[in-house]
Amino acid sequence: MTDKSHDPNxxxxxxxxxxxxxxxxxxxxxxxxxxAVLPIYDEIFQxxxxxxxxxxxxxxxxxAAEGYARSTGKPGVVLVTSGPGATNMVTPLTDALMDxxxxxxxTGQVPTHLIGNDAFxxxxxxxxxxxxxxxxxxxxxxxxxxxxxxxxxxxxxTGRPGxxxxxxxxxxxxxTGTYHPPRKSDVHVSYTPRxxxxxxxxxxxxxxxxxxxRPVIYSxxxxxxxxxxxxxxxxxxxxxxxxxxxxxxxxxxxxxxxGKNWLGMLGMHGTYESNMAMxxxxxxxxxGARFDDRITGRTDAFSPGSKKIHIxxxxxxxxxxxxxxxxxxxxxxxxLGDLLQVFKAEAKKPDIKAWWxxxxxxxxxxxxxxxxxSEVILPQYAIERLFEATRGHDTYITTEVGQHQMWAAQxxxxxxxxxxxxxxxxxxxxxxxxxxxxxxxxxRDSLVIDIAGDASVQMTMQEMSTAVQFELPIKIFxxxxxxxxxxxxxxxxLHGNRLSxxxxxxxxxxxxxxxxxxxxxxxxxxxxxxxxxxxxMISIKRPVLFDCRVAALENCxxxxxxxxxxxxxxxxxxxxxxxxxxxxxxxxxxx
Amino acid sequence: MNQPASxxxxxxxxxxxESHTLSVLVQNEPGVLARVIGLFSGRGYNIESLTVSETxxxxxxxxxxxxxxxxxxxxxxxxxxxxxxxxxxxxxxxTLTGRSIERELAMVKVxxxxxxxxEALRLADAFRARVIxxxxxxxxxxxxxxxxxxxxxIDLMRPIGLVEVSRTGVAAIGRGPEGx
Numbered sequence: 110m111t112d113k114s115h116d117p118n119x120x121x122x123x124x125x126x127x128x129x130x131x132x133x134x135x136x137x138x139x140x141x142x143x144x145a146v147l148p149i150y151d152e153i154f155q156x157x158x159x160x161x162x163x164x165x166x167x168x169x170x171x172x173a174a175e176g177y178a179r180s181t182g183k184p185g186v187v188l189v190t191s192g193p194g195a196t197n198m199v200t201p202l203t204d205a206l207m208d209x210x211x212x213x214x215x216t217g218q219v220p221t222h223l224i225g226n227d228a229f230x231x232x233x234x235x236x237x238x239x240x241x242x243x244x245x246x247x248x249x250x251x252x253x254x255x256x257x258x259x260x261x262x263x264x265x266x267t268g269r270p271g272x273x274x275x276x277x278x279x280x281x282x283x284x285t286g287t288y289h290p291p292r293k294s295d296v297h298v299s300y301t302p303r304x305x306x307x308x309x310x311x312x313x314x315x316x317x318x319x320x321x322x323r324p325v326i327y328s329x330x331x332x333x334x335x336x337x338x339x340x341x342x343x344x345x346x347x348x349x350x351x352x353x354x355x356x357x358x359x360x361x362x363x364x365x366x367x368g369k370n371w372l373g374m375l376g377m378h379g380t381y382e383s384n385m386a387m388x389x390x391x392x393x394x395x396x397g398a399r400f401d402d403r404i405t406g407r408t409d410a411f412s413p414g415s416k417k418i419h420i421x422x423x424x425x426x427x428x429x430x431x432x433x434x435x436x437x438x439x440x441x442x443x444x445l446g447d448l449l450q451v452f453k454a455e456a457k458k459p460d461i462k463a464w465w466x467x468x469x470x471x472x473x474x475x476x477x478x479x480x481x482x483s484e485v486i487l488p489q490y491a492i493e494r495l496f497e498a499t500r501g502h503d504t505y506i507t508t509e510v511g512q513h514q515m516w517a518a519q520x521x522x523x524x525x526x527x528x529x530x531x532x533x534x535x536x537x538x539x540x541x542x543x544x545x546x547x548x549x550x551x552x553r554d555s556l557v558i559d560i561a562g563d564a565s566v567q568m569t570m571q572e573m574s575t576a577v578q579f580e581l582p583i584k585i586f587x588x589x590x591x592x593x594x595x596x597x598x599x600x601x602x603l604h605g606n607r608l609s610x611x612x613x614x615x616x617x618x619x620x621x622x623x624x625x626x627x628x629x630x631x632x633x634x635x636x637x638x639x640x641x642x643x644x645x646m647i648s649i650k651r652p653v654l655f656d657c658r659v660a661a662l663e664n665c666x667x668x669x670x671x672x673x674x675x676x677x678x679x680x681x682x683x684x685x686x687x688x689x690x691x692x693x694x695x696x697x698x699x700x
Numbered sequence: 701m702n703q704p705a706s707x708x709x710x711x712x713x714x715x716x717x718e719s720h721t722l723s724v725l726v727q728n729e730p731g732v733l734a735r736v737i738g739l740f741s742g743r744g745y746n747i748e749s750l751t752v753s754e755t756x757x758x759x760x761x762x763x764x765x766x767x768x769x770x771x772x773x774x775x776x777x778x779x780x781x782x783x784x785x786x787x788x789x790x791x792x793x794x795t796l797t798g799r800s801i802e803r804e805l806a807m808v809k810v811x812x813x814x815x816x817x818x819e820a821l822r823l824a825d826a827f828r829a830r831v832i833x834x835x836x837x838x839x840x841x842x843x844x845x846x847x848x849x850x851x852x853x854i855d856l857m858r859p860i861g862l863v864e865v866s867r868t869g870v871a872a873i874g875r876g877p878e879g880x
Contacts, residue, residue, distance in 0.1 A: 239735060240742050244786040247730070264786060299727055299789040377707065407709045425780035428773060603705035672709050693705060 118289060122251045123148035123282040126215060129258035131158050132290055135186050137177060137550050138162065139170035143190025144230060145217025148282040162550055162579055165571040167194050169543035171201020172569070175210045176544030179530045180505055181551045182336055184211040184265050191217045192230030195276075196237065200537060203241040205272040207534025208359060209334055211265040212272035214242075220280040221249055234276045243271030249278065251286035259295040268302025269423040270334055302422060306439035311448050313435045314394070314418045319456035321392035323464045324352045327375065327404075330359030330533065331397020331421060331441045333526045339442030340526045343396065344368070346449055351458050353468055355383035357398050358518055359533040366522030372468070373477070376404040377669050378515040381476035381678055382468055384667075387412050388675035389467070395419045397441040400430040401534070410674035420444045476667045476680050477519050486636050488513065488588045488659040492520035492560065495586060498643040502556040505548045507531065509541040509565030512594035512665045517560040539568030542585060546572055549581040556584070556647060563589040563616055573626040576652040584646055584653045590661045591616060598664045602693050623654035632656040715771040719748065720795040721802060721872050722779065723880055727787035728754050728762040735785055736764060745770060745778050749804075749847075749869040761789070765872050792880045799875045805868045806850045811838045812861035820860050827853045838863070 120128065126149050130138065138161045142150045153161050164170040167189045174185025185205075189198055195216045205212045219228040235247045244264050246257045257275055265273045318324060326347060332339045340363040347354050347370050354364050355375040364371060373380030375387055387393065393415045398404070400419075405411040408430055417433040419426075420441055427436040437444050479489045506521060507530040508514040514531055523529050530548060532540035545559040559566075566587055576583050597611040623630030629649050633642040639657070646653045666681035670692040679692045726732050733752055740747050749767040754760075768778060775793070783791045794800035808829070810820050817839075824831065824841050827849065833840035843853050847870060854865055874880060 235731060236734070239731065240738055269784075297727060297786050300786045402708060405709075407711070409711075423780075423784060425777060425784055427780070429777055432773075599707065603707070670707070672706075672711065 116287075118287050119285060120288055121148065121152075121283060121285050122248075122254050122277060123152045125251070125254050125286070125288045126258065126277065126282070127152045127156060127159065128288055129255060129262075130186060133259075133262045134183070135159055138186045138188055139164055139173045139177070139547065140188030141167050141170055141190065141194060143194050143217065145191035145219060145279050146188060146194075146215075146282075148279065149188060149215070149217070161188075162546070162575065164543065164546075164575050166569065167197035168200050168539065169546070169569055169572040169575065171198050171212070171214070172204070172537070172540050172543035173547035173550070173572075174212050175201060175205055175208075175540070176507055176530045176547030177551050178210050178212060178547075179333075179544075180527050180548040182527065184213050184262060185547065187212060187214040189214065189216055190230065191219055191234065192232045194230075195232055195234040198274075199237060199241055200535075202238055202272045202274065204532055204535040204537045204540065206241050206243065208532065209270050209330060210272065211270035213261050213265050214272060214274045216274060216276045217282070218247065218276045218278040221278045222280070224278065234274065238274045241272070242274050243269075245274040245276065247276045247278075248281055251281050251284040254281065254286065255288045256295045259291040260297065262291070263296050264300065268300075269331075303424075303438050304422070304440045304443050306420065306437040306444035306447055308447070310435055310437045311444065311451055314437060314448060315451045315456055317392050317416050317418060317435060318350060318352075318394065318452065319459060321352075321459055322461060323390045323467075324350070324392040324394065324459070324461065325372075325386045325390040326352050326354040326394045326396065327356070327387065327398055328354060328360045328363050328396045329357040329398025332360055332363040333397075335397065335441040335443075337526060339363070339397075339440075339445060342442060342445035342449060346445060346452070349449065349452060349458065351461065352394075353386055353465070355379070355386065357401070357404060357533070358531060360398060361518060361529045362523035362526045365524040367524065374518050376401075377406070378519065378665055378667065380519075381474050381667055381680060382471040384669065384675040384678055385471045386468055390415045393417045395421075395433070396445065397421060399426045402430070405430060406669045406674055407672050412675070474680060476678070479681060482660065483636055485660045486633065486639055486657060488516050488590070488663055489520055490636065491588055491639065491657050491659055492516050494639050495558070495560070495643060496521045498640065498647060499556060499558070502647065503552070503554070504528065505530065505545075505552060505555055505557045507541040507544040507548060507557070507559045509559070509561045509568075510536045510538045511562045511565055511596075512590075512598065512663075513560055513562040513565075513588040515595075515665045516588070521560070538565040542566060542569045542583075543572045543575075545583040545585070546575055546579075546581050549576075549583050550579070557582075558584040558586055561585055561587045562594060563587055563591060564593040564613060567617075570622075573623070573628055573652060573654065577627040582650050582652055584655065586646070586655045587619060587657060588659050589616070589619070589656050590659050590663070592661060594663075595665070601664070602670070602689060619654050619656035626652075626654075628652040628654050630654050630656065632658070634658045715773070717769045717771055718775060718795075719767060719769045720775050720793055721800065721870060722766045722768065722782070723792045723794055723872055724764040724766065724782055725789040725880060726762050726764060727789070728760045729787055732762065732787050733764070735787070736766075736782065739781055739785070740768070740778075743777075743781065745774065751869040751871050765870055767870050790880060792874075794872045794874065797874060800872050801875060802846050802870050802872045803844055804847050804850050804870050805842065805844045806854065807832070807866045808841045808843060808854055808857055809838060809863040809865070810841070810857050810861050811863045813837055816860045820857065823853070823856050823860075829853060
């Protein structure tokens with residue numbers, strides 16, 4: 110028998126986990142300790158290569174890891190205990206699945222002999238997280254652990270990225286086994302995501318693009334996921350073709366907001382010109398987006414006259430909601446590269462002057478206009494001023510979910526990818542604050558701002574404490590209208606103005622609350638106070654909670670009403686009570 | 701269009717549905733069946749029949765045969781959703797290939813006496829069903845065939861004194877020399 114005691118690859122399961130993190134280049138880990146992960150925490154204590162960020166609630170760890178991942182392109186890593194630790198991760202896992210964010214979540218589990226016994230802090234973690242992960246594993250043998258951990262990183266980060274869970278029982282953490290560094294054979298042979306697009310499909314796409322009279326490019330989060338190169342190629346494609354471009358909420362920043370071909374965001378609260386261009390186009394090039402219901406409106410009236418090209422790495426995104434003519438399965442960056450090459454070689458810039466003239470007419474409607482007010486701060490104005498105040502800074506924006514999120518998307522201009530972190534698919538209130546923590550951990554010297562609402566921010570407020578402990582100077586900019594604004598907007602538009610439980614009667618004093626957490630609290634009530642307070646917020650090198658009191662009853666426009674098509678948008682200037690009631694016909698009359 | 705007040709598009713579509721038989725080759729590992737079934741329940745797809753067993757134990761491969769119904773768009777979705785699962789090797793739509801054989805096995809228990817016993821045996825003979833258990837007042841028949849044949853046999857046994865049925869669900873395989 111050989112003596113294994115000096116074999117450096119012989120180690121406990123807990124040590125393997127830390128070793129695997131190091132081998133995968135993980136520098137930061139978000140987590141919360143508990144009984145079933147104590148052996149792993151013991152290993153973390155005895156090393157200095159991986160920094161652990163202690164959150165205040167496991168959901169916070171998950172969203173922080175999402176923010177970290179989205180802003181860096183690297184996987185976010187989470188460590189939580191069994192039972193409640195795992196169940197508290199369900200929301201961030203689902204969020205990451207919907208928005209294709211690579212997360213590796215390691216959960217502790219009760220010892221293998223107690224599984225199924227209703228042991229203390231036991232839950233069926235792999236059962237609960239099966240539908241909200243890309244894949245998950247329960248590791249019953251310490252000798253399988255290295256392989257599973259390496260596969261977990263591979264699955265999370267390749268193909269369409271997504272969250273994975275590795276559930277490790279406590280006895281497996283204690284047991285000693287053999288570790289091996291990552292190797293190709295760690296991955297299921299059945300898992301083979303397709304990266305390169307089919308050449309003949311790309312040719313078909315180029316032929317359609319070259320012959321287009323009224324084209325539009327519609328890009329999404331997939332371009333961001335594909336990496337910086339994909340955004341560069343997208344910009345080049347826009348330049349080479351001269352086509353107008355719009356983007357989903359998740360795709361903002363892939364093409365710069367100051368770019369001359371930019372139409373603004375599309376969809377339910379997108380600009381008039383982008384939605385009209387989508388509706389009236391003859392060729393649509395969808396890159397890394399998935400024809401979500403917030404984008405399409407009513408599907409049977411969606412862009413009726415167009416030929417559609419769809420580039421996506423996930424075959425199940427093709428023809429899911431909308432039938433497309435030329436599907437191209439592959440990685441956005443890879444396909445865009447090939448497509449550009451063919452276009453440059455075989456096609457020339459189509460003449461689409463007439464189309465741009467049409468677009469100019471729609472643009473002139475100025476769909477994001479709002480009336481100015483010198484008495485109260487309008488939320489749109491607040492975002493515009495925030496955007497101005499951050500110019501010249503290295504800025505990252507996260508948001509919660511609701512009206513403030515839409516206003517942020519409409520009025521904050523994103524020039525670069527990976528600068529905009531928001532919960533798009535799942536729409537998770539409480540995402541933004543912990544996500545900002547994650548972003549700040551990855552970008553210590555940058556300006557990281559969570560644009561929040563007064564309701565959303567209270568869902569994960571406790572993470573202020575994490576910000577203070579780890580000296581993460583995030584800025585939480587609350588558009589405080591004392592309502593769950595988007596809920597109230599729908600109640601006004603769709604439920605006869607019966608504002609059922611959308612008003613927060615007893616909000617905390619956010620300034621005092623900031624003080625209690627050891628952060629800095631600021632407040633602005635009048636439009637005249639705003640710029641000074643914003644300047645102060647940015648200059649403070651500590652976490653700041655900014656209570657920006659905004660007009661309580663402002664609503665978010667433009668908007669595609671219920672069951673309507675893109676060309677039936679309701680613009681702010683037209684959103685009188687009567688017009689709104691008519692647009693939402695079928696709903697109750699407005700009071 | 702009259703739809704209730706919602707920012708979702710609520711109109712239901714009633715496109716015609718089709719029945720398809722899918723063969724799914726998977727890694728035989730814990731939870732793989734739960735993944736497949738969870739996909740169907742989670743996304744609201746139908747399962748008419750599902751059969752699963754390990755087919756190549758050396759390679760830890762199992763073959764799942766699923767009979768499902770849906771619009772052509774939904775059937776496409778189901779195949780893509782199955783195919784992108786990590787432990788799934790291949791998904792083949794046996795209905796689309798048009799060159800597949802489908803078989804199902806059923807065990808049918810019938811109780812009765814006198815002429816009914818004779819009639820049951822006569823029908824079993826006509827359907828090539830075998831008697832696999834007999835008492836003085838009952839038979840258990842084993843019948844193999846496509847689902848329609850099995851169902852027809854069961855229907856004929858009903859007036860004779862059908863007690864219970866156990867069906868395996870459909871297994872399918874392609875014709876000709878090639879594997880899936």
